[in-house]
Amino acid sequence: MREITYRQALNEALDEEMSRDEKVFLMGEDIAIYGGAYGVTAGLLNKYGEERVKDTPISEAAIVGTGLGAALLGFRPVVEIMYIDFIGLCMDQLNNQVAKIRYMFGGKCKVPLTIRTEGGAGRTLGAHHSQSLEAWLMHIPGIKVVMPATPADAKGLLKTSIREDNPIVFIEHKMLYNTKGPVPDGEYLTPIGVADIKKEGRDVTILTYSRMLLFSLQAAEILEKEGISVEVVDLRTLLPLDKQTIKKSVMKTNRVVIVEEDTKTAGAGAEIGMTVVEECFDYLDAPIKRVAGADVPMPKAPNLEKLAIPSVESIIEGVKEVLK
Amino acid sequence: MYTPSKQEAAKILRQMMEIRQFEDKIMELLAKNIAEGGSHLYAGMEAVAVGVISSLNSDDYITSTHRGHGHAIAKDGDLNALMAEILGKKTGVCKGKGGSLHLADLNKGNLGANGIVAGGLGIATGAALALKMQKSSKIVVCFFGDGALNNGITHECMNMASLWKLPVLYLCENNLYAMSVCINRACSVKDFRKRAAAYDMPADIVDGMDVLAVKEAAIKWINYVRSGNGPCLLVCNTYRYYGHSRSDPRVYRTKEEEKFYKERDPIPNFAKICIQNGWLTEQEVKDIESQVTKAIEEATDFAIKSPLPDPEELYSDLYV
Ligand SMILES: Cc1ncc(C[n+]2csc(CCOP(=O)(O)OP(=O)(O)O)c2C)c(N)n1
Numbered sequence: 149m150r151e152i153t154y155r156q157a158l159n160e161a162l163d164e165e166m167s168r169d170e171k172v173f174l175m176g177e178d179i180a181i182y183g184g185a186y187g188v189t190a191g192l193l194n195k196y197g198e199e200r201v202k203d204t205p206i207s208e209a210a211i212v213g214t215g216l217g218a219a220l221l222g223f224r225p226v227v228e229i230m231y232i233d234f235i236g237l238c239m240d241q242l243n244n245q246v247a248k249i250r251y252m253f254g255g256k257c258k259v260p261l262t263i264r265t266e267g268g269a270g271r272t273l274g275a276h277h278s279q280s281l282e283a284w285l286m287h288i289p290g291i292k293v294v295m296p297a298t299p300a301d302a303k304g305l306l307k308t309s310i311r312e313d314n315p316i317v318f319i320e321h322k323m324l325y326n327t328k329g330p331v332p333d334g335e336y337l338t339p340i341g342v343a344d345i346k347k348e349g350r351d352v353t354i355l356t357y358s359r360m361l362l363f364s365l366q367a368a369e370i371l372e373k374e375g376i377s378v379e380v381v382d383l384r385t386l387l388p389l390d391k392q393t394i395k396k397s398v399m400k401t402n403r404v405v406i407v408e409e410d411t412k413t414a415g416a417g418a419e420i421g422m423t424v425v426e427e428c429f430d431y432l433d434a435p436i437k438r439v440a441g442a443d444v445p446m447p448k449a450p451n452l453e454k455l456a457i458p459s460v461e462s463i464i465e466g467v468k469e470v471l472k
Numbered sequence: 473m474y475t476p477s478k479q480e481a482a483k484i485l486r487q488m489m490e491i492r493q494f495e496d497k498i499m500e501l502l503a504k505n506i507a508e509g510g511s512h513l514y515a516g517m518e519a520v521a522v523g524v525i526s527s528l529n530s531d532d533y534i535t536s537t538h539r540g541h542g543h544a545i546a547k548d549g550d551l552n553a554l555m556a557e558i559l560g561k562k563t564g565v566c567k568g569k570g571g572s573l574h575l576a577d578l579n580k581g582n583l584g585a586n587g588i589v590a591g592g593l594g595i596a597t598g599a600a601l602a603l604k605m606q607k608s609s610k611i612v613v614c615f616f617g618d619g620a621l622n623n624g625i626t627h628e629c630m631n632m633a634s635l636w637k638l639p640v641l642y643l644c645e646n647n648l649y650a651m652s653v654c655i656n657r658a659c660s661v662k663d664f665r666k667r668a669a670a671y672d673m674p675a676d677i678v679d680g681m682d683v684l685a686v687k688e689a690a691i692k693w694i695n696y697v698r699s700g701n702g703p704c705l706l707v708c709n710t711y712r713y714y715g716h717s718r719s720d721p722r723v724y725r726t727k728e729e730e731k732f733y734k735e736r737d738p739i740p741n742f743a744k745i746c747i748q749n750g751w752l753t754e755q756e757v758k759d760i761e762s763q764v765t766k767a768i769e770e771a772t773d774f775a776i777k778s779p780l781p782d783p784e785e786l787y788s789d790l791y792v
C-alpha cells in the first residue's frame with residue numbers, strides 16, 4: 149500500500165469531500181493563502197477558490213458561531229481552531245450553542261459541523277500551545293470527539309466526520325503531521341465510535357489514542373521481547389467511547405493500562421477507566437493504571453516538557469506495575 | 473519633532489540595536505536548532521517598543537504580546553535572563569518555564585508576553601483598574617497587534633476602560649498582517665482610530681518606523697492618560713522583517729513591499745539623524761553598536777552554558 153503523511157491524509161480527506169459535495173466549505177485562521185499553520189489545507193484555495201476556503205480574522209468565537217449558523221442552513225462547514233489551546237475562546241459557542249441546539253429544539257435541526265483543531269506537546273512551545281484538552285470536550289453531550297493517530301484513520305475519520313449530521317470536534321496532534329503510514333487508494337470511510345486494536349496481545353490491554361498510540365506501540369514492542377504480550381487498543385473516538393471493543397479486550401487480558409497525554413486529574417483516562425469498571429469490573433485481575441500527563445501547565449524547558457507527558461519508559465513501567 | 477538629549481539619543485539607539493541583534497541571534501539559534509520551538513521576532517518594529525517604553529516611567533506597567541522580546545528589552549529586561557528564558561534554561565527570567573511566548577519581568581513592570589492573541593487586554597485593563605483604585609499616578613501600556621483588534625475581549629476591555637476612565641494606553645502595533653492575513657482581508661474598518669471612536673476614546677496614528685515620531689505621540693498620550701482622562705488608542709504603523717515565525721515562507725506579501733520597509737529601517741535612519749543633529753558622533757554610533765554586539769554575544773554564551781531546570785521544577789510554582 150502507498151505510504152503518505154498524516155498531513156497529506158487529512159488534506160486528501162478535505163479535498164475529496166469538497167469535490168464530492170459543494171456544501172462543504174472551510175473557514176479558519178491562515179487556512180487559505182498560508183495553507184494552515186501546519187499545512188493541512190495547502191493547495192485547497194487554488195483548487196476551490198476563496199468562497200469555499202476562507203481566511204478569517206482572529207475571532208475564534210465567531211468562527212465556531214458562524215460555522216453553526218451555516219450548518220443550520222444546510223452547509224457542511226469544516227472550521228479550524230489553530231491550536232486547541234484557543235478552544236476556550238469559542239467554548240461558549242461550542243458548549244451552549246453547537247452542542248445543545250438540536251436537543252433544545254426538540255430534534256428539529258441538524259448540525260453537520262466539523263471543528264478541526266490540533267493539540268499536544270512536543271515542540272517546546274510552552275503553556276499556551278501544547279495542551280491536551282480533550283477531557284473538556286468529552287464532558288459535552290451533543291458533540292462527538294475524534295482523535296486519530298495514524299494517517300489512514302485520520303483520512304477515513306475526517307471524511308466520515310464531514311458527512312456526519314452531528315457536530316464533531318476533530319483533534320489532530322502537532323507531532324503526528326509528519327508521520328507516515330499506509331493509506332488505501334480510493335474512497336473509504338472509517339466509522340466514528342469504533343476503536344481499533346492496533347496490536348493484539350494476551351497479558352495486558354493498553355487503552356490509548358492520538359500520539360500516545362505511537363509511544364504505546366513502541367513500549368509494547370520492547371515488552372514483547374521480554375515475554376510480555378500487550379494488546380494496544382487505539383480508541384480513535386473519545387466521545388462516544390467504544391465500550392464493546394474495550395470490554396472484549398479486557399475480558400481477554402484482565403489487566404488495563406490507560407495511556408493519555410492530557411493532565412491526569414479528571415482527564416480522559418478517568419472516564420475511560422470508570423467505563424472499564426462499569427463494564428467489566430469482574431474481569432479485572434489488578435487495579436487499573438493510568439500513565440498520564442503531569443498536573444501542571446506545560447513548561448517550556450525541553451527536559452521538563454518531556455517529563456510532563458508519558459514516555460515509552462513510563463508506559464513500560466506502568467505495564468509492569470499491573471502485572472506484578 | 474521630539475529632540476532627545478545626547479544621553480537619551482544614545483539609549484534609544486542602544487535599545488533598538490539590542491532588540492535587532494537579539495532577534496537576529498535568536499534566528500541564528502533557531503536555524504542551528506540551539507533554540508527549539510518557535511519565536512516571533514520583533515525585528516523591524518524596534519521604534520515602537522523603544523519609542524513608547526522610553527517615554528514611560530520605570531515603574532509604569534506594560535503588557536506584551538506573542539512578539540514580546542522587543543517590549544521586554546525596552547522595559548530594561550536583562551539580556552542574559554531573557555535569552556536564557558527563550559532557550560528554556562534555569563537562569564531564565566521565568567526559570568525556563570515560560571519561554572519566548574511568556575517572557576515576564578514583574579519587578580520591571582512587564583506583566584508578561586502572551587501566547588494568546590489579545591490575551592493581554594484583560595490583564596492591562598485590570599491593572600489599570602487597580603491603579604485607579606490605588607489612586608496611583610502610574611499607568612499601563614497595553615501592546616497588541618492588528619490581529620488582536622478582531623477578538624472579542626479587545627472590545628469588552630476598551631468599553632470597560634472608557635466607561636470607568638482607566639489609565640491604560642492601548643497601543644496597536646499595526647504591521648499590516650496577522651500571520652498571513654493582511655489587515656484589508658481581516659478588518660472591516662481600515663482606519664483603526666474608528667475602533668476607539670466606538671468607545672468614545674481618543675485615538676491617534678503615527679509612523680512606527682520613526683522612533684522620534686513614536687516618542688512624540690507617546691509622550692502626548694501617556695500624559696493624557698496619566699492626567700486621569702481615561703484610556704486612549706495609539707496606532708503605530710510598522711512592519712516585521714522576518715516571517716511570522718521561523719517556518720513562514722511569506723507568500724502573502726511581496727518582495728517589493730519588504731524592500732520598501734527595509735529601506736525605512738528605524739535603526740540606521742535614527743543613527744543618521746543623531747549624527748546629522750550632532751547628538752552622537754559617527755564614532756559614538758559605532759561604539760554603541762559594538763558594545764551591543766558584545767552584550768548579545770555574552771547573553772548568548774550565558775544562555776547556552778546555563779543548565780536546564782532541575783526535574784523537581786516540574787511541580788514547583790503551581791500554587792503559592
Ligand atoms: C486567540 C489566538 N488565536 C490565534 C493565535 C495564533 N496566532 C498567533 S500570532 C497570530 C497573528 C497575530 O497577529 P497580530 O496580532 O497582528 O500580531 P503580529 O504577529 O502581527 O505581531 C496568530 C493568528 C493565537 N496565538 N491566539
Ligand SMILES: [Mg+2]
Pocket residue numbers: 617618619645646647648649650651
Ligand atoms: Mg500584525
